[in-house]
Amino acid sequence: MNKTWIVTSETYLRQTKSWSFLLLVLMPFLFIGMTFGISYVATPNKDKSDIAVVSTNSALRTSFIKQSGVATTKKYATAAAAQKATNRSDINGYVVLRATGKQVSATFNGPNEINSGDQAKIQRFLATLQTQLNVQQAKLSPTQQQTLAIQPKFKQQLQKKTASDKAAKTISFYVLVFFVYLILTTYSSITAQEIAAEKGTKIMEVIFSSTTPRKYFNGKVYGVLLMIVTQLFVYLLGGALVVQFAQHSRITADLWQQYSSVIGKVLSNLLSINLLFALAAVLLYTVVSAFCGALVTRVEDAGKASQPVIYLNLLTFVMAMAFQGSPSSGVVTIFSYIPFFSSYLMPLRLINATATMTEAVISMIILLVTVVGSMWYIGKIYGGLMLQTDELGFWGNLKRGLSLK
Amino acid sequence: MLTVAHISKNFGTLQALKDVTFDVHDGEIMGLIGQNGAGKSTTFHSILNFLKFDGQITWNGQSLTADDYNQIGYLPEERSLMPKLTITQQIVYLARLKNQPAKVIKPKVSDWMQRFAVKGQPNDKISKLSKGNQQKVQLICTLIHDPQLIILDEPFSGLDPVNSDLLKQAIIAAKKRGAAIIFSSHDMSNVEEVCDSLVMLRNGEVVLKGKINDVRNQFGRTRLFLTTDWTAEQLAALPNVGAVKSLGDQRCRLQLTDANAGEAIFDAVTAGHYIQEFSQQPPTLDEIFRTEAGGVDHE
Numbered sequence: 001m002n003k004t005w006i007v008t009s010e011t012y013l014r015q016t017k018s019w020s021f022l023l024l025v026l027m028p029f030l031f032i033g034m035t036f037g038i039s040y041v042a043t044p045n046k047d048k049s050d051i052a053v054v055s056t057n058s059a060l061r062t063s064f065i066k067q068s069g070v071a072t073t074k075k076y077a078t079a080a081a082a083q084k085a086t087n088r089s090d091i092n093g094y095v096v097l098r099a100t101g102k103q104v105s106a107t108f109n110g111p112n113e114i115n116s117g118d119q120a121k122i123q124r125f126l127a128t129l130q131t132q133l134n135v136q137q138a139k140l141s142p143t144q145q146q147t148l149a150i151q152p153k154f155k156q157q158l159q160k161k162t163a164s165d166k167a168a169k170t171i172s173f174y175v176l177v178f179f180v181y182l183i184l185t186t187y188s189s190i191t192a193q194e195i196a197a198e199k200g201t202k203i204m205e206v207i208f209s210s211t212t213p214r215k216y217f218n219g220k221v222y223g224v225l226l227m228i229v230t231q232l233f234v235y236l237l238g239g240a241l242v243v244q245f246a247q248h249s250r251i252t253a254d255l256w257q258q259y260s261s262v263i264g265k266v267l268s269n270l271l272s273i274n275l276l277f278a279l280a281a282v283l284l285y286t287v288v289s290a291f292c293g294a295l296v297t298r299v300e301d302a303g304k305a306s307q308p309v310i311y312l313n314l315l316t317f318v319m320a321m322a323f324q325g326s327p328s329s330g331v332v333t334i335f336s337y338i339p340f341f342s343s344y345l346m347p348l349r350l351i352n353a354t355a356t357m358t359e360a361v362i363s364m365i366i367l368l369v370t371v372v373g374s375m376w377y378i379g380k381i382y383g384g385l386m387l388q389t390d391e392l393g394f395w396g397n398l399k400r401g402l403s404l405k
Numbered sequence: 406m407l408t409v410a411h412i413s414k415n416f417g418t419l420q421a422l423k424d425v426t427f428d429v430h431d432g433e434i435m436g437l438i439g440q441n442g443a444g445k446s447t448t449f450h451s452i453l454n455f456l457k458f459d460g461q462i463t464w465n466g467q468s469l470t471a472d473d474y475n476q477i478g479y480l481p482e483e484r485s486l487m488p489k490l491t492i493t494q495q496i497v498y499l500a501r502l503k504n505q506p507a508k509v510i511k512p513k514v515s516d517w518m519q520r521f522a523v524k525g526q527p528n529d530k531i532s533k534l535s536k537g538n539q540q541k542v543q544l545i546c547t548l549i550h551d552p553q554l555i556i557l558d559e560p561f562s563g564l565d566p567v568n569s570d571l572l573k574q575a576i577i578a579a580k581k582r583g584a585a586i587i588f589s590s591h592d593m594s595n596v597e598e599v600c601d602s603l604v605m606l607r608n609g610e611v612v613l614k615g616k617i618n619d620v621r622n623q624f625g626r627t628r629l630f631l632t633t634d635w636t637a638e639q640l641a642a643l644p645n646v647g648a649v650k651s652l653g654d655q656r657c658r659l660q661l662t663d664a665n666a667g668e669a670i671f672d673a674v675t676a677g678h679y680i681q682e683f684s685q686q687p688p689t690l691d692e693i694f695r696t697e698a699g700g701v702d703h704e
Contacts, residue, residue: 209477
């Protein structure tokens with residue numbers, strides 16, 4: 001089997017089997033689950049929000065329950081039983097329906113006012129029923145009936161949704177920037193610390209007596225890349241399930257309906273070339289983190305190894321936040337082509353439509369060339385850096401490492 | 406056969422290796438000895454291609470290829486394993502990097518653990534093992550794939566006599582199946598006991614090399630052990646006797662300035678009578694090491 005693949009699979013399996021990785025991947029879902037759970041508990045129970053329907057006219061009662069759209073319960077058919085249930089707070093109250101020849105009426109009985117939505121539904125049901133009764137009473141000809149049935153027309157001529165567009169852009173930017181920042185910080189730390197710890201344990205001499213430093217280095221990077229792909233896959237799968245749930249849950253369905261346009265735009269901004277920028281950024285940061293990890297000489301210093309990359313990531317993050325409001329500025333345009341910065345700034349421009357797809361592809365090519373170039377060069381000097389174990393300080397370690405191979 | 410031909414290596418202004426040349430044949434155990442900093446580990450690192458160097462290193466007449474490294478078993482001076490892995494995972498991972506299938510190596514793990522008397526189960530985490538047992542697991546990692554070239558940097562360091570014997574048995578077993586073995590050691594008794602030949606380095610240069618006995622004999626049989634009722638003063642007065650050291654129980658060690666003086670001393674001391682001991686020997690490896698490795702005569 002290819003030795004690079006052996007290193008890749010070992011790195012991938014060892015990391016993904018760890019509790020820290022499981023927590024990292026599952027944390028957003030735990031958080032969402034907890035939010036839903038708390039909302040579910042806080043939102044009144046469906047049974048409790050039901051309204052009982054009481055009527056001496058059973059056809060009218062059945063028709064109301066089926067057609068009104070109000071959340072009702074069939075449990076309580078008499079006013080006495082419904083009143084008791086109301087007193088016990090099992091239901092919100094009950095509606096007494098009456099049809100006295102020429103008029104239908106409904107009376108709501110309950111401790112609190114009926115909510116406006118249910119009130120409107122009841123009134124709509126009663127109005128429809130009353131119209132039917134009126135038509136019957138008036139004994140109209142079919143033509144007259146048709147004339148009365150004519151409804152007014154209402155059309156919407158929608159303008160450009162500037163408000164929702166702006167919200168979608170802002171949300172997309174923040175979600176993307178925080179996601180990329182967290183992912184880069186996490187994987188930079190994992191990589192730098194793992195490499196530094198390996199170097200500190202001196203196992204590298206044994207490994208390099210079996211495979212070349214380049215193959216080993218590439219295997220490590222691919223292993224970390226597989227981890228991030230796994231994490232993204234879990235997020236996409238979990239995200240799809242959350243969307244399904246949110247669309248149908250009584251807690252979020254209305255909200256989803258209301259903001260479906262914004263949510264759709266945010267999702268399309270995220271699931272685009274912007275995701276590729278995030279992936280390429282992880283690769284680049286992983287390679288540079290491995291380099292930083294290889295410069296440390298003691299296991300105890302593994303924590304320090306990731307600091308340069310984390311500060312670099314913080315710098316690019318702060319810059320993206322600072323220029324969030326001015327995506328068309330010259331600085332953003334220039335830095336959107338510079339690797340490390342481009343992962344934040346080109347998506348910012350794309351979200352705000354200040355960059356074309358051609359510009360994005362050019363920036364992506366520059367980023368990928370940098371990734372490949374860094375992998376090639378660091379793979380070349382990796383052996384020397386990893387075998388240099390004298391404590392000579394940052395520059396001393398680098399100089400000695402470069403002189404070995 | 407491993408051939409190291411005229412290799413030199415500089416670290417800045419420090420010349421770590423100077424024109425080092427030696428061979429290790431199949432089925433031969435060679436001891437690489439020298440003081441700390443003499444260039445032993447640098448020599449190993451050059452063979453393993455960890456370093457850029459001048460000169461040439463070949464295996465069976467060819468430059469070493471990636472496939473050749475699958476036939477190497479290497480134990481570095483500083484012991485290290487991956488503490489989060491189990492014993493089996495660690496051994497299998499390193500063996501897979503030597504192109505050994507996991508299904509071939511896994512069944513061997515228990516057997517090798519028994520051979521080295523590792524206290525623990527194959528599924529125990531490395532981090533839970535004692536330092537000594539970790540060292541033995543590392544030896545298993547070095548040898549389990551039956552390498553043809555075995556490089557051991559200070560393999561006896563930290564091992565108690567019982568475990569040293571287990572390692573010696575493993576080294577001798579590898580020699581019997583035809584492996585070329587090279588190891589460094591500060592303990593000359595181990596070298597003398599196990600090695601067929603030695604190379605001694607001093608400041609990166611080869612100062613001695615050859616079969617163990619040839620190396621010793623080239624210093625002449627200048628050590629004379631005898632048991633006699635003569636006093637140290639009487640012995641010191643004999644011709645060509647440089648120094649006399651009393652070893653107790655009428656036993657003395659004489660340092661001769663000329664190895665050919667032995668016969669005359671024998672005649673003088675015995676005067677035709679029986680004496681319990683008269684043994685003329687070359688210096689021990691330990692004595693040679695003290696004299697040659699540091700360039701200082703301790704006598």
